[in-house]
Amino acid sequence: MLRQVSRALALASLLCATASATYHQQFQQWNTQKALSQPDYTRLELASFDIASFQPIGSLSTLTDQFMVLGHPAFPKYSVRIKQSNFCDGSVAAYTGYIDVEARHLFFYFFESRNAPDKDDVIFWTNGGPGGSSSMGLFMELGPCRVVNSTTVVFNEASWNSNANIFFIDQPVDVGFSYAEYGEYVSTTEEAAKDIAAFVAIFFEHFSSFRGRAFHMAGESYGGRYIPLFSSAIYDQNIELVKAGLTPVNLKSAIIGNGLTNRFTQITSYYDMQCTAASVEPITDISTCIRMKQAIPRCQKLMRTSCINAFDPIGCDEAIQVCRMELQDPYWTSGMNVYDISKKCEGSLEETHCYPITKFIQGYLSQPEIRQKLGVDPSIPLDKPLSSHNVGLAFSGTLDILRPSDLYVAALLERGVDVLIYAGTYDWICNWVGNERWTLDLDWSGKDEFVKQNLTEWKVDGKVAGVTRSANGFTFATVNGAGHMVPYDKPWESLEMVNRWLKNRQL
Numbered sequence: 001m002l003r004q005v006s007r008a009l010a011l012a013s014l015l016c017a018t019a020s021a022t023y024h025q026q027f028q029q030w031n032t033q034k035a036l037s038q039p040d041y042t043r044l045e046l047a048s049f050d051i052a053s054f055q056p057i058g059s060l061s062t063l064t065d066q067f068m069v070l071g072h073p074a075f076p077k078y079s080v081r082i083k084q085s086n087f088c089d090g091s092v093a094a095y096t097g098y099i100d101v102e103a104r105h106l107f108f109y110f111f112e113s114r115n116a117p118d119k120d121d122v123i124f125w126t127n128g129g130p131g132g133s134s135s136m137g138l139f140m141e142l143g144p145c146r147v148v149n150s151t152t153v154v155f156n157e158a159s160w161n162s163n164a165n166i167f168f169i170d171q172p173v174d175v176g177f178s179y180a181e182y183g184e185y186v187s188t189t190e191e192a193a194k195d196i197a198a199f200v201a202i203f204f205e206h207f208s209s210f211r212g213r214a215f216h217m218a219g220e221s222y223g224g225r226y227i228p229l230f231s232s233a234i235y236d237q238n239i240e241l242v243k244a245g246l247t248p249v250n251l252k253s254a255i256i257g258n259g260l261t262n263r264f265t266q267i268t269s270y271y272d273m274q275c276t277a278a279s280v281e282p283i284t285d286i287s288t289c290i291r292m293k294q295a296i297p298r299c300q301k302l303m304r305t306s307c308i309n310a311f312d313p314i315g316c317d318e319a320i321q322v323c324r325m326e327l328q329d330p331y332w333t334s335g336m337n338v339y340d341i342s343k344k345c346e347g348s349l350e351e352t353h354c355y356p357i358t359k360f361i362q363g364y365l366s367q368p369e370i371r372q373k374l375g376v377d378p379s380i381p382l383d384k385p386l387s388s389h390n391v392g393l394a395f396s397g398t399l400d401i402l403r404p405s406d407l408y409v410a411a412l413l414e415r416g417v418d419v420l421i422y423a424g425t426y427d428w429i430c431n432w433v434g435n436e437r438w439t440l441d442l443d444w445s446g447k448d449e450f451v452k453q454n455l456t457e458w459k460v461d462g463k464v465a466g467v468t469r470s471a472n473g474f475t476f477a478t479v480n481g482a483g484h485m486v487p488y489d490k491p492w493e494s495l496e497m498v499n500r501w502l503k504n505r506q507l
């Protein structure tokens with residue numbers, strides 16, 4: 001889920017929590033310094049090592065319900081703790097564990113494919129936020145089971161592990177069951193990408209049955225920023241792995257659902273969502289729509305000057321504040337569901353993210369026996385929320401979302417990594433209009449042919465599921481009648497979409 005990247009909101013919720021104003025001030029100073037300095041690169045240097053010193057584990061089936069620790073001489077700062085934790089699916093093996101990066105620890109779930117685990121592709125999934133736990137993806141969207149109340153889950157027939165092995169990761173540190181021993185934070189996607197790339201390499205190195213297996217990086221919402229950078233980190237790391245005599249990770253594609261990949265096209269497209277029939281009939285009053293329409297050119301000019309042509313952190317932040325006030329706030333403050341323009345928010349954004357089922361996920365995961373089964377670190381409080389405010393704040397402090405992400409998509413496409421951008425048509429916050437716009441604007445060598453394609457209908461069981469455009473490995477698709485969390489609203493259509501993508505790279 002995408003969290004409001006708003007200073008005011010973040011500040012309010014921080015003050016409601018435990019942190020003091022002094023802490024907040026220090027935090028902001030530290031982050032501003034970070035924002036003003038050069039952003040980090042996603043690339044992680046490999047240590048030099050003796051290949052003969054490495055013994056892979058071989059097969060996942062050697063794991064027991066006790067943690068096994070995996071290291072790799074190329075990544076001396078990293079290790080992976082993994083155990084068998086059969087739960088949730090019941091028909092396939094499930095594993096959980098931590099990626100340990102010195103004092104930082106990232107929690108993950110891994111489920112084998114229901115079809116042919118030894119042959120099927122591997123999918124990596126992350127939810128967004130920044131700060132959202134992937135347990136939302138697992139327990140209410142595309143995972144092998146869904147929560148029905150705080151103590152019960154049921155088998156999900158439409159899970160994405162129907163034809164693929166799949167990871168769910170709580171990242172970066174402080175999200176969900178992930179933690180840091182000394183309160184360290186990751187505050188940029190570039191930093192987060194290094195941990196993910198190292199984890200992926202260690203996993204594929206140890207479990208030799210997965211070596212060379214087709215691999216797909218997938219995510220939703222703020223995943224529109226995470227996934228292009230994470231995939232790029234994995235791609236660049238492959239060059240190092242090959243140099244060191246190791247097998248590269250067979251990264252085939254990136255999959256992004258209702259992503260926030262381009263903040264600038266997204267912010268102006270709120271007008272289309274509210275004041276035209278792009279999704280539902282216009283829902284905002286004419287006077288407000290006129291004001292929004294008039295704000296667009298001014299907002300675009302400000303963003304172009306301070307965010308796009310050159311990146312001036314203070315100017316860009318200011319531009320975004322203006323655009324947000326004019327274009328985002330009218331709907332944001334209306335009490336409608338920001339993730340689904342056809343619905344009211346059930347509960348409040350802070351309490352339920354508009355979906356009461358999220359409270360069940362939190363309740364389910366706070367049961368001590370479930371925690372124990374998963375191997376969750378005992379330091380994680382039982383009432384820890386699904387979303388980390390600290391991570392949201394840290395990322396908003398570095399203006400992470402205002403850095404380019406679509407350029408990474410272009411770079412991946414140039415290198416033969418295919419990209420699927422899909423969007424539920426009812427989502428407001430990361431709506432399909434803004435997503436279609438940046439896919440059409442994107443500069444890459446396949447652009448002309450991509451832009452020439454008309455949107456055509458794609459169908460499931462003879463019924464129209466949405467529209468799609470595809471060329472040269474790049475696919476854009478809508479899913480009719482789905483909000484921000486497509487697999488939650490349209491489980492079968494979303495599974496069919498993913499299966500077709502894995503198989504043929506088009507819908």
Ligand SMILES: *[C@@H]1O[C@H](CO)[C@@H](O)[C@H](O)[C@H]1NC(C)=O
Nearest residue numbers: 147148149150151152153154
């Ligand atoms: C949860 O749902 C299950 C199955 O419907 C039911 O047996 C159980 O009583 C429910 N528990 C609670 C706390 O509502």
Ligand SMILES: *[C@@H]1O[C@H](CO)[C@@H](O)[C@H](O)[C@H]1NC(C)=O
Nearest residue numbers: 449450451452453454455456
């Ligand atoms: C797209 O649609 C237009 C109008 O129907 C048609 O003229 C054009 O040939 C179509 N383009 C492609 C690539 O199919």
